[in-house]
Amino acid sequence: MIQRLKRDASNGPLRRLGDMVLYQFRMGTNPRRVSIYLSEKGIDVPRYELDYANLEHRTPEYLMINPAGRAPTLVTDDGTVITEAAAIVEYIEELFPQPAMIGTSPEQRAKVRALERIGNDLIARSMLWLWNTTDAFPRKEPKPSKAFAEMLYRHVQELLDVLELTIGENEFLAGDAPTIADCTVFPIFQTARERFKLPYAEHYPRLNAWYENFRTRKSAQY
The missing domain is CATH 3.40.30.10 (Glutaredoxin)
Structure with missing residues (x-):
């Protein structure tokens, strides 16, 4: 807006x-x-x-x-x-187009934007899950529901499955360099894992490796 x-x-x-x-x-x-x-x-x-x-x-x-x-x-x-x-x-x-973080070709930009939009959706679904998993958001969810949280997490996993498959052996979500897709997806992992100490996406080996790698970057420090 x-x-x-x-x-x-x-x-x-x-x-x-x-x-x-x-x-x-x-x-x-x-x-x-x-x-x-x-x-x-x-x-x-x-x-x-x-x-x-x-x-x-x-x-x-x-x-x-x-x-x-x-x-x-x-x-x-x-x-x-x-x-x-x-x-x-x-x-x-x-x-400030350099260094490029959306891609340098129409194909790269399309891939990065697709992953970034999956990341947007992941954040939305994961935040609903967080509201019902913790009691830290009383204004958003005054009566957290464990059953609702479990249902929501299945929808979270749908997107995690896509990201786990898409990243392949890449160092970053869209290839060998960080993009806006990494900047979008990383914070929800960090929020769940570090801020709320929750076992978020723990059964995804490629995403776990990506997270641990990105976590060492200066940009990722709280």
């Missing part, structure tokens, strides 16, 4: 003018897609860390910037507001 932010929209602490700023929640799965990507690209963007614990992302000031009340949100130096991690990543990739 892209909109134009009026420069006098807020007089509060969230107002940042004259430069690009990324509103994030550092531990969040979707914000980490952007932060990992930026690190891999070697790009530094000023950050504003939203206080999720105190619901800063639901304040009127932030909702004027992103009506969905979610992170990440990128505000460009001319006041353009870009929401949703995938849109932010592709916007920055267009500004």
Whole structure:
């Protein structure tokens, strides 16, 4: 989603003018897609860390910037507001195409985008699973259901099966170099395994090897 932010929209602490700023929640799965990507690209963007614990992302000031009340949100130096991690990543990739992280040919870009969209779906299904596996999301799921979680995980596994098959012997999801597909899929593994200590995708040897390899990269450090 892209909109134009009026420069006098807020007089509060969230107002940042004259430069690009990324509103994030550092531990969040979707914000980490952007932060990992930026690190891999070697790009530094000023950050504003939203206080999720105190619901800063639901304040009127932030909702004027992103009506969905979610992170990440990128505000460009001319006041353009870009929401949703995938849109932010592709916007920055267009500004800074090197090193290429979507591919250098139509075929490569199609493959990377297909994997990235599988990653989007994986995050959506996995977050529903997390909401029903832990009690850490009372606003999202006040009554977690173990039975529902088990059903959801079967749908998660459908996508993990695809990724396990697709990666083959590659070092990264789409080949021998990291792409936006890795930046999309890695954070949900890290969220489940490190933030919540859950046995996520543990029976996938190729994905496990990929995860352990990517985890050593500077971009993957919390």
